[in-house]
Amino acid sequence: MNKPYIFITRKLPDIAIERLQSFAEVNMWPYEDVPVTREVLLEEAKKADALLTMLSDCIDKEVVEAGQHLKVIANLAVGFDNIDIPFATERGIAVCNTPDVLTDTTADLTFALLLATARRLVEAAEFVKAGEWKSWSPLLLAGHDVHHKTIGIVGMGKIGQAVAKRATGFDMNILYHNRSRNETAEQMLGATYCSFEELLKQSDFVVCLTPLTDETRHLFNKEAFRKMKKTAIFVNASRGPVVDEEALYEALVSGEIAGAGLDVFYKEPIDATHPLLTLKNVVALPHIGSATLEARFGMMELCCRNIMLVLNGERPETLVNKDWLRTT
Numbered sequence: 001m002n003k004p005y006i007f008i009t010r011k012l013p014d015i016a017i018e019r020l021q022s023f024a025e026v027n028m029w030p031y032e033d034v035p036v037t038r039e040v041l042l043e044e045a046k047k048a049d050a051l052l053t054m055l056s057d058c059i060d061k062e063v064v065e066a067g068q069h070l071k072v073i074a075n076l077a078v079g080f081d082n083i084d085i086p087f088a089t090e091r092g093i094a095v096c097n098t099p100d101v102l103t104d105t106t107a108d109l110t111f112a113l114l115l116a117t118a119r120r121l122v123e124a125a126e127f128v129k130a131g132e133w134k135s136w137s138p139l140l141l142a143g144h145d146v147h148h149k150t151i152g153i154v155g156m157g158k159i160g161q162a163v164a165k166r167a168t169g170f171d172m173n174i175l176y177h178n179r180s181r182n183e184t185a186e187q188m189l190g191a192t193y194c195s196f197e198e199l200l201k202q203s204d205f206v207v208c209l210t211p212l213t214d215e216t217r218h219l220f221n222k223e224a225f226r227k228m229k230k231t232a233i234f235v236n237a238s239r240g241p242v243v244d245e246e247a248l249y250e251a252l253v254s255g256e257i258a259g260a261g262l263d264v265f266y267k268e269p270i271d272a273t274h275p276l277l278t279l280k281n282v283v284a285l286p287h288i289g290s291a292t293l294e295a296r297f298g299m300m301e302l303c304c305r306n307i308m309l310v311l312n313g314e315r316p317e318t319l320v321n322k323d324w325l326r327t328t
Contacts, residue, residue, distance in 0.1 A: 004049040004311050005069075009036040009057050010076075016300040020307065024049075042066050050307045052076065056268070059083040064091055072310035074303035078102060078159075078290075079239065080320050081212045089321040096306040096316045099158065101298035102290035107162030109263065109289045110237040114151075114205055117233050117261035117283045119143040144204070144233065144258065146170050152203030154196065154219070155210030155238060156182040163207060164189045175199050200227040205235065212239035220244065225251035233259045237289050240265040249275050252282065263289050 006020055008028040020026050027044065029036040035056055036044075045051065045066040053059055055077035061084050064070070072094045073083060080097050088095050116122055120143040127133060127141060147170045153160045156178040164174050164185055174191040176182065177199045185191040196219075200206060206228060210216045220234070221244040228234070234257055236243055245266050251257045259281035265274070268287055276282050290296065306316035315325070 005047050006050045006052065006307060007044040007048045008052040009041065010054050012052075012300055013297075016297060017304060019304050023308070024311070045070065049311060050074065052303050052307065053082070055079055055082055057082055059088075061087045064088050064093065067091075067093070072096065072307055072316065074306045074316075075320075076299050076303055078106075079211060081239065083320075085321050089323050092324070094306075094310045094316055094324045095320040096303070096310075096318050097320050098299040098302045099318055101302055102295045103158045103162050105292050105295035106159050106237065106289040107166060109285075109291075110159070110163050110207060110209070110235065111166045113237060113261035113263060113283060113285065114207065114233070114235050115146060117235065117259045117281075118146050118205070122283050123280055144231065146172070146205070148172065149204040150175060150202055151205045151207060152176065152199035153191075153207045153209060154178075154199065155208065156185050156191070157209065157211075159237075160207075160209040161185050161189070163209065164191050175203055196224075197227060200224055201229075203232060204229065205233050208234070208236040208242055209238050210242060212241055216242050218242070218244045220248065222247040222250070225256050228257050230255060230258065232257045233261065235261040237263045240268065245276065249279070252276075252279050259283075261285075263287055 004024045006024045006026045010029055011032040012028065017026060041063060045063050046068065048067060049069050050072045052074045055075065059073060059082055064084055064087050070093050073088060074096045075083060076098060078097055078099050080095060083095055085095055120141050124141045150173040151167045152175040153164055154177050156176040160176065161182065167174050168189055174189060175194050176185060176191050177194060177196045181193050208220060219242050225247055248260060252260060261283045263285045264287055277284055302318065306318060309316045
């Protein structure tokens, strides 16, 4: 009996894929920091029973259609907007993601980004390294307090709730906006549901953790930034296209808002010429929300378990397309 064939679109540590190699033929793109080419992805999809993909891979209708033997796509991310879910479901292909294992890790990074932007930590560190620290002065690199301020979380899913939990340790007033009420966050964390407009007006820190959908694309536009406080700090740890980057740049330059902490961008990776990188009131990170050894290995292990379950005829642990079983 032929072993199933699995293609992995980035180089992962051998220890992370040992379980897959024990029962399947596994081929892996040989580079960790270079995306798989479109040509190779399409060729591999033709042969694959399973794909282990990254958020940066475009798994569109063409790729799915090429996968004549494809049974499962395991995405190494919580998000899955890079995959044509309806068409995969139509073809009877299970799509899986990696929620939960990175919730606290991403929440840690999100709150660290908030703190770094508010207290100008990156700017201050570079100030010392550049030899500019000559004396003490009352307002030297003065930032903004975080404690007892109002945080507005847009997208109160599991990560949003974990960020809210951290905010309670700073005695913050917690507002949130979501497609539906999160009663757990309200009861356990004292979070208050409000409209998007009200959140923008009242919050000292606006934290974006919403998934990318047709409704949320460019949710943070010129109008949204104008409604925020001039002292407000914007943090985005969700998806780049949720933000109109030109509008954000203008808001920062004009003083409509005080600063921005960004872990994601419209088109990634960005280079050193990106306009937002010219601003001192921007802290920019290279999409490292879940980048700890513990979280990333946990994500890899979950992808492998999901693939093995589907190829063995079982239901995966974290199924995205809930209608999948109806087509199989």
